[in-house]
Amino acid sequence: MTTFKKIFLDYNLQYIIEMKFILLILLFLMACTKDKDKFLPTVAIVSITDITSSSAKIKTKVADEGGGTVTGTGACWGTTINPNLSNNVSNVGAGLGEFISIPTKLNSNTTYNVRAFATNEVGTSYSSNMSFTTLN
Structure with a gap:
């Protein structure tokens, strides 16, 4: 060669x-x-209505799934600020959209803090804290 x-x-x-x-x-x-395209979902409390002495109606909204799939969403509440999944929880759905949680057996004349949550494969995100007071 x-x-x-x-x-x-x-x-x-x-x-x-x-x-x-x-x-x-x-x-x-x-x-x-690929996984860097995924992030925590975006969730918010839309309204807290129909407050009685022992219950309330909490409307939450998942606006963005974070590039993944929201497998659980709802509301968590308690008497301390910024409740999370270790407090009282109402898991009411999955995916995008608006969801209704109705906590019951609440104490009368008590201030409750509430946050919406949404969970996907990246983790759990929470809305900002809101509060309401049950009727007497």
Whole structure:
């Protein structure tokens, strides 16, 4: 084999190896960025109405699933600020949309804090804290 052919073949072989390496890096980066497109869902309390001495109607809304799938949504409440899933919970749905939670067996003339929540594969997000006081 002539020196020219040997250099040409060696160059092509090196070029092919470099291209495979670059393709592997690109595939790895694409696979790693898939989950970065997912984030916590966006959820809010729309209203708190129909307050009685022992119950209330809480309307919540999941506006964005965060690039994933919301598997649970509802409201959590308690007498301390910023209740979470370890407090009283009403899990009422999944996915996008508006949902109604109706906590019952509340104490009369008591101030309750409430937050909406939504859970997807990234985790659980909460709305801002709102409060209401049951009737006497």
